[in-house]
Amino acid sequence: MTNTLKLSLKANEKIYLNGAVIRVDRKVTLELMNDVQFLLESHVLQPENASTPLKQLYFIVQVMLMNPQGASDAREMFRRSLPLLLASFHNEQIRGTLKHVDQMVAEGEVFEALKAIRSLYAVERAVLGAGEEEIAARPLAVGA
Numbered sequence: 001m002t003n004t005l006k007l008s009l010k011a012n013e014k015i016y017l018n019g020a021v022i023r024v025d026r027k028v029t030l031e032l033m034n035d036v037q038f039l040l041e042s043h044v045l046q047p048e049n050a051s052t053p054l055k056q057l058y059f060i061v062q063v064m065l066m067n068p069q070g071a072s073d074a075r076e077m078f079r080r081s082l083p084l085l086l087a088s089f090h091n092e093q094i095r096g097t098l099k100h101v102d103q104m105v106a107e108g109e110v111f112e113a114l115k116a117i118r119s120l121y122a123v124e125r126a127v128l129g130a131g132e133e134e135i136a137a138r139p140l141a142v143g144a
Contacts, residue, residue, distance in 0.1 A: 019068040
């Protein structure tokens with residue numbers, strides 16, 4: 001990070017910062033002055049909301065960021081899940097972005113990978129609504 005990054009948080013809002021969960025008790029501005037992995041509470045996907053293939057992938061990548069101790073297991077699940085998604089979707093925008101997500105995860109750019117996956121939610125809704133509903137019904141779990 002060449003420049004500092006300022007984040008404004010509201011009272012009782014959480015930020016996930018390098019695996020730590022931080023809750024602020026009042027409105028505050030944080031200035032991140034070096035490279036750090038973070039996730040704002042508003043971008044955290046709860047397990048019960050991981051209801052589509054891309055949201056399930058997002059949840060897996062999110063675990064890498066929020067739980068560094070469990071990141072290797074999440075990376076393994078990511079490596080097994082991504083080919084299934086690429087085989088399931090025929091939309092080139094989704095496929096191209098997923099290939100880019102794979103590259104970002106490999107390079108440790110997990111936050112950027114999450115942003116890229118989120119950017120596909122509307123496309124996924126359109127694709128699933130246009131006849132690929134069977135993809136949504138198929139769980140992404142790839143190993144027991």
